Amino acid sequence: MDADSNQVVPICNTNYPTTIKTHPPLERTVSLARDGSVDFRGNTADKRASGRLKANAFIIGIEIGERLAFYGISANLVTYLTHVLHEGTEKSAANVNNWIGTTFIAPLLGAFLADAFWGRFWTILICGVIYFVGLVMLTLSVTVSAFKPPGCFISPSDGIQQCPSATAGQVGFFYFALYLMSLGGGCMKPCIAAFGADQFDEEDKRENEMKKSFFNWWVFGISLGALVSATVLVYVQSYISWGWGFGTPTVLMGIYLVLYILGSKSYRHKTPVGSSFTQIGQVIVAAVRNFRIQVPADPALLYEVDDKESLQAGARHITHSNSMRFLDKAAVLPNPSEGSSSDIQKHSPWKLATVTEVEEVKLVLRLLPIWVAALIFQTPSAQISTFYTRQGSTLNVNFGPNFKIPAASLQSIIPITIVCLIPIYDRVFVPITRRFTGNVRGITMLQRIGIGIILSFLSMVCAAVTEVYRVKVAREHGLLDHPFQTLPLSVFILLPQYVLLGAAEVFTSTGALEFFYDQAPDSMRSLGTAVFLSTIGIGNFLSSILLSGIVKVTSLSGQSWIVDNLNRCRLDYFYWLLAGLMVANLCFFSGLARCYKYKQVASL
Structure with missing residues (x-):
């Protein structure tokens, strides 16, 4: 399907009902806030009408x-x-x-x-x-x-x-x-x-x-x-x-x-998004629990979520820094093979944090x-x-x-x-x-x-x-x-x-x-x-x-x-x-x- 198309047509089985996916008009999409802001109804804020x-x-x-x-x-x-x-x-x-x-x-x-x-x-x-x-x-x-x-x-x-x-x-x-x-x-x-x-x-x-x-x-x-x-x-x-x-x-x-x-x-x-003090406590506890784990030299190997998830949580990604490296232990996956989101969800936030949360x-x-x-x-x-x-x-x-x-x-x-x-x-x-x-x-x-x-x-x-x-x-x-x-x-x-x-x-x-x-x-x-x-x-x-x-x-x-x-x-x-x-x-x-x-x- 073309990325700009508004209609998704199934190609495998014509017996399935056609699904119509409606997108907002291009003009309104451009005017929507991109920093996670919402209006009084809880919808993504329209910059033309708010703020x-x-x-x-x-x-x-x-x-x-x-x-x-x-x-x-x-x-x-x-x-x-x-x-x-x-x-x-x-x-x-x-x-x-x-x-x-x-x-x-x-x-x-x-x-x-x-x-x-x-x-x-x-x-x-x-x-x-x-x-x-x-x-x-x-x-x-x-x-x-x-x-x-x-x-x-x-x-x-x-x-x-x-x-x-x-x-x-x-x-x-x-x-x-x-x-x-x-x-x-x-x-x-x-x-x-x-x-x-x-x-x-x-x-x-x-x-x-x-x-x-x-x-x-x-x-x-x-x-x-x-x-x-x-x-x-x-x-x-x-x-x-x-x-x-x-x-x-x-x-x-x-x-x-x-x-x-x-x-x-x-x-x-x-x-x-929840208590700031709880998040701070979770990162510190996770880092202490993982104190025996070696932090990888490549920050890309640390745990992070994609931008969509991050914005839904009301935050943007923060670039990894080399200061306070001990806290990076909170973002180290105990088992690097556990890379899928379903595997990650098994871990408690008191044991594993994202790079952004650590930063x-x-x-x-x-x-x-x-x-x-x-x-x-x-x-x-x-x-x-x-x-x-x-x-x-x-x-x-x-x-x-x-x-x-x-x-x-x-x-x-x-x-x-x-x-x-x-x-x-x-x-x-x-x-x-x-x-x-x-x-x-x-x-x-x-x-x-x-x-x-x-x-x-x-x-x-x-x-x-x-x-x-x-x-x-x-x-x-x-x-x-x-x-x-x-x-x-x-x-x-x-x-x-x-x-x-x-x-x-x-x-x-x-x-x-x-x-x-x-x-x-x-x-x-x-x-x-x-x-x-x-x-x-x-x-x-x-x-x-x-x-x-x-x-x-x-x-x-x-x-x-x-x-x-x-x-x-x-x-x-x-x-x-x-x-x-x-x-x-x-x-x-x-x-x-x-x-x-x-x-x-x-x-x-």
Whole structure:
């Protein structure tokens, strides 16, 4: 039969009924996705009717809603904890770091559910509802007077300011709502970015080129959401009411959830293929069981399935690599004569794995050292919502005669920097560097991350120098022991450290997000995105641990670096310590980058 024929005619026995095999029209066949994507009915996705920018309009919408709420609350959370719940400096900073840490650890759970059971669409929807419920409860907590302690007052007997503590019930309700929001939002995060990237077919040259810029413009979009949060919402919280400041993003999140559901027919889906952790365990167990077997010199003798089977499993073939050769033992056939698929099926996945499955585990293991370096990078970023904001609260926030800038709104400098630099990076920097390097991205993803680490180091140096000057001004004006008095120093002195940290985010965070998605196995891309997001969460936990350790160690000398009176803190020492940590991290990362081997996918 001719390969292009639509009719199969039996030639042996004309008594058999004629079988008609119907193929889709050629035009539709060309438009079908070739990367294993399916539509909402479970059929192979038609690229003309799904995916790309149309689908991403709905996906980015729910991401903006999530970021509006998250950054609108996190930007000013330390202020609410200290001014309304009356927590101390160390405790409030630790609570903010722990909450942000939990929010960015939860993506690991969300990624597991998406890759193994629910798929990205349903994980986003279910967790989005949980997130919305948490936001509603949090809004009630800051609005209803029964859920918060009375305000501070001046004692008539001694003239000292008294701030009543919150009751256990008030604290419990507030933190339950806060962590419910953390669970829902955290589980959504890895799925939204991965789901957005899934809307481009990597086997289509044009769509693959579009995908190369996707993460740049993805970060651009969510930075706009963060910008609105750090300006409009923080201003509303500071000068109108906490209820309006928390309630507005709650309503917007509900609207974006409805829009996300309305876009259901335009999405491309990747079918869940089972637990990533199970697959990793199967390969390792199979390699250990076969430790006595010799790995053949020719990789072609290792077990692999054909491309059709591979795509049905939601993955593409990955070219064999010579690293971690021990794991190749998992793909060695115990009896080379057992070459037919019927013979292979006798073997348990805990005893035999394909080359692609082995290479996927190698990819995950190769990501771990890069994850450590990205983790250390996030430690300075944890200062944005805590000490950077506390520094700003001691400075002159007047902007003109009639307008004041909330200290927490200084965080808007970071998304402003990102929004300004992303178009320059994508439209100017990449094309220019591409001419010299020949790399489609201009520079490699790891080079991009390394530049961000350098910028983070410079931000910490700048913060240390600025803090020395701020304390000097406080000393000269006799305000060291008056932490609530505004210093005669403009808040814009903090501008350089924010701009440098924003530039670092453009390089390291955006580059790392793309790197962990791109280098993760096809069937584990939610997990890859979650692994990156977990660096933010654990980075905040590390910051809390580091902060507690510093308080304990420096208290032994009689003067702790961190005290409630910010003018008596030694924040400059803390920033210098973080700068040194960035130098060590840069050296560590440079060694990793030189040795890293990028993923090689076999063309279909």
